[in-house]
Amino acid sequence: MTAGQLRVGIAGAGHFGRYHALKVASAERAVLTGIYDPDEERAKTIGWEAGAPAVSLETLLAECDALIIAAPADSHFELAMQALDAGKHVLVEKPIAATLPQADALARRAAERRLVLQVGHLERFSAAFGAVAARIERPLYIEATRIAPFKPRGTDVSVILDLMIHDLDLILLLVDSPLESVDAVGAAVVSPHEDIANARVRFENGSVATITASRISFRTERRMRVFAQDGYLAVDFANRRLSSIARGTGRAIPQVPEFGLEDGAWEDHDSLAAEHEAFYASVLDGAPVVVDAAAGRRALAAALAVMDAMAAARDRARGSGLIR
Numbered sequence: 383m384t385a386g387q388l389r390v391g392i393a394g395a396g397h398f399g400r401y402h403a404l405k406v407a408s409a410e411r412a413v414l415t416g417i418y419d420p421d422e423e424r425a426k427t428i429g430w431e432a433g434a435p436a437v438s439l440e441t442l443l444a445e446c447d448a449l450i451i452a453a454p455a456d457s458h459f460e461l462a463m464q465a466l467d468a469g470k471h472v473l474v475e476k477p478i479a480a481t482l483p484q485a486d487a488l489a490r491r492a493a494e495r496r497l498v499l500q501v502g503h504l505e506r507f508s509a510a511f512g513a514v515a516a517r518i519e520r521p522l523y524i525e526a527t528r529i530a531p532f533k534p535r536g537t538d539v540s541v542i543l544d545l546m547i548h549d550l551d552l553i554l555l556l557v558d559s560p561l562e563s564v565d566a567v568g569a570a571v572v573s574p575h576e577d578i579a580n581a582r583v584r585f586e587n588g589s590v591a592t593i594t595a596s597r598i599s600f601r602t603e604r605r606m607r608v609f610a611q612d613g614y615l616a617v618d619f620a621n622r623r624l625s626s627i628a629r630g631t632g633r634a635i636p637q638v639p640e641f642g643l644e645d646g647a648w649e650d651h652d653s654l655a656a657e658h659e660a661f662y663a664s665v666l667d668g669a670p671v672v673v674d675a676a677a678g679r680r681a682l683a684a685a686l687a688v689m690d691a692m693a694a695a696r697d698r699a700r701g702s703g704l705i706r
Contacts, residue, residue, distance in 0.1 A: 386411065386666065387410075387411055387412060387413050388411060388412045388413070388447050388448055388471075388662055388665055388666060389412075389413055389415045389445065389446045389447040389448070390406045390412045390413065390414055390415065390446055390447070390448050390449070390450060391414075391415050391416050391417070391418065391437075391442040391443070391445070391446035391448070391449050391450070392406065392414070392416075392417045392418070392428075392434075392449075392450050392452060393418045393419075393439065393442070393449055393450070393451045393452065393453050393461050393465075394418075394419060394451060394452035394453035394454075394475075395417050395418075395419035395421065395424045395425040395427070395428040395429075395436075396419075396424075396452065396453070396454075398452045398475065399417070399419070399428065399452035399453070400428050400431070400432075401654060402450050402452050402654070402658075403417055403428050403429075403431075403432040403434065404431065404432050405654050405655055405658055406432070406450070406658065407432040407433055407434065409655075409658060409659075409662070411659070411662040411666065412658070412662060414432055414433065414434040415434060415442065415445045415446045416429070416434050416435050416436070416437040416441065416442045416445060416446070417429045417432070417434055417435070417436050417437070417442075418436070418437060418438065418439045418442045419436070419453075422436055425437075439461075439464070443464065443465060443468040443470060444468075446470060447470065447471065447665070448470055448471035448472065448473065448498075448661070448665055449461070449462075449465040449470050449471070449472055449473075450472075450473045450474075451465070451472065451473070451474040451475060452475050452502075453475075454538045455475075455477055455480060455538060455539045455543060456480055456538065456539075458474050458475065458477070458478065458479050458480070459479040459480060459481075459484040459487075459488065461474075462474045462478075462479070462488050462499070463487070463488060463491060466488065466491045466492055466495055466497055466499070467491070469495060469497070470497070471497050471498040471499075471661075471664075471665045472488075472492070472497065472498070472499050472500070473500045473501075473502060473657075473658075473661045474488075474499070474500075474501055474502060474678075475501075475502040476501055476502050476503050476504075476543075476547055476548075476551075476678065476681065477501075477539075477543050477547060477678070477681065477682045477685065478501045478675060478678030478679060478681075478682055479682065481686075482679065482682065482683060482686065485675065485678060485679040485682055486679070488675060489675035489676065489679065492675060498661070498664045498665050498671055499671070499674065499675045500660070500661050500664065500671050500672070500673055500674065501673045501674070501675065501677060501678030501681075502657065502673070503547075503548070503551045503673045503677070503678070503681060504548075504653050504654060504657055505548045505551065505552055505653075506551070506552075506555070506657075506672060506673050507653045507654075507656040507657045507660065507672070508650075508651075508653045509648045509649060509650055509651050509653075510617070510619050510622065510648060510650075511552055512648070513617075513624060513646065513648040514552075514556075514606065514608070514615065514617055514624070515555075515556065517613075517615055517624070517626055517628070517646075518556070518608045518610055518613065518615050518626075519610060519612075520610055520611065521556055521557060521589055521608045521609065521610050522588070522589055522590070522609050522610055522611065523589065523590050523591070523592075523608070523609040524553050524556065524557070524589070524590075524591040524592070524606065524607070524608050524609075525591070525592045525593075525606065525607040525608075526549040526552075526553065526591065526592070526593045526594070526605070526606045527593075527594045527603055527604065527605045527606070528545050528546065528548065528549055528593075528594070528595050528596075528603075528604050529594065529595065529596040529597075529599035529601070529602065529603050529604075530545070530596070530597055530599060530602045530603075531597075531598070531599060531600065531601070531602065532572060532577070532597055532598045533597070538575075539575060540568070540570075540575040540576040540579070540689060541568070541575070541576050541577050541578060541579050541595045541596065541597050542568070542576065542579055542581075542595065542685050542688050542689055542692075543685055543689075544595075544597065545595040545596075545597060546579060546581070546593055546595035546685065546688065547681055547682075547684075547685045549593050549595070549606075550583075550593065550681055550684040550685055550688070551677070551680075551681040551684075553583070553591045553593070554680050554681060554684060555677075556608070557585050557587070557589045557591070558587075559585040559586050559587035559589060560585065560586045561583060561584070561585060561586070561683075561684060561687060562584045562585055562586045563583075563584045564581060564582070564583050564584075564684075564687045564688055564690075564691040565581070565582045565691055565695070566579060566580065566581040566582070566688045566689075566691040566692040566695060567579070567580055567692060567695045567696075568580065568692045568696075571598050572598055576689075576692065577596065577597050577598045578595070578596040578597075578598060579594070579595050579596075579688065579692060580592070580593070580594045580595075581593045581688045581691065581692075583684070583687075583688075593688075602620060603620060604618075604619035604620050605617060605618055605619065605620075606619070612628060612629050613626060613627055613628035613629065613641075614626065614627045614628075622647050622648055622649075622650065623645070623646070623647050624645070624646045624647070624648075625643065625644070625645050625646070626643070626644050626646070627641055627642070627643055627644075628641065628642065628644065629641055629642075631644055632644030660672045
């Protein structure tokens with residue numbers, strides 16, 4: 383370890399914990415001190431690959447400056463609170479916690495201890511979102527689709543907390559207005575929690591968003607369409623392509639005076655590395671936290687509102703005999 387490096391531990395040796403561990407191990411501003419997981423053999427396997435020991439949580443907290451939490455969602459609050467109580471900075475995967483009171487408690491503890499608490503909304507650091515945010519302002523309507531074939535990973539929570547929360551977070555950032563109402567429908571098809579869901583969200587400023595998420599589809603698809611008073615944007619995230627119609631830019635459209643058509647693309651970068659670098663900068667340099675506890679709470683609140691609306695729709699469907 384050299385001066386200016388952050389000692390980082392990993393809590394959670396699952397699929398994403400492995401990526402976090404390998405990313406920390408290759409970082410210039412961090413050194414990986416250890417990996418904790420209740421499955422010690424799994425922790426040892428990831429530790430061998432990343433070059434760090436498998437240790438107990440107590441040992442890990444004693445030997446690190448910061449903890450990255452990549453454990454199942456229902457353990458985020460307990461692990462994050464233990465780390466903050468031990469005086470450690472925290473990067474916790476989304477969702478920040480299971481409930482809003484838990485999210486509030488984590489935010490208070492981090493503020494009291496003057497510790498960095500960053501939430502792992504990875505899409506904030508993607509080149510794709512940067513391309514979208516640079517081309518649209520004051521959206522009136524957003525349509526987002528995020529579907530994928532089934533994988534057992536992530537089924538400890540509903541598809542809302544697994545996948546839809548990514549788009550909810552991005553839409554909240556683009557719209558920048560409180561929620562007014564939510565209608566939603568979904569179903570648990572192959573797991574104990576909802577695997578497919580559709581939500582229609584209205585915001586206080588008049589904007590509307592329709593969001594579809596599925597983890598039981600035949601193909602992977604990630605698309606977004608954004609309508610605004612001065613233009614339209616269609617984004618294909620999977621193929622890194624976008625098309626926009628906007629006033630005074632791009633190729634002229636004879637049928638639409640003053641508007642032009644523009645096709646674009648973006649070069650992918652390592653979003654996880656960018657997320658880590660932002661975390662290190664906040665801890666080591668005092669830089670603002672890009673995705674702070676307040677942002678994590680907003681995304682969680684929106685996701686829980688979708689889940690509540692979905693539960694209400696399910697009750698109505700049962701009452702009418704539509705579902706059992």
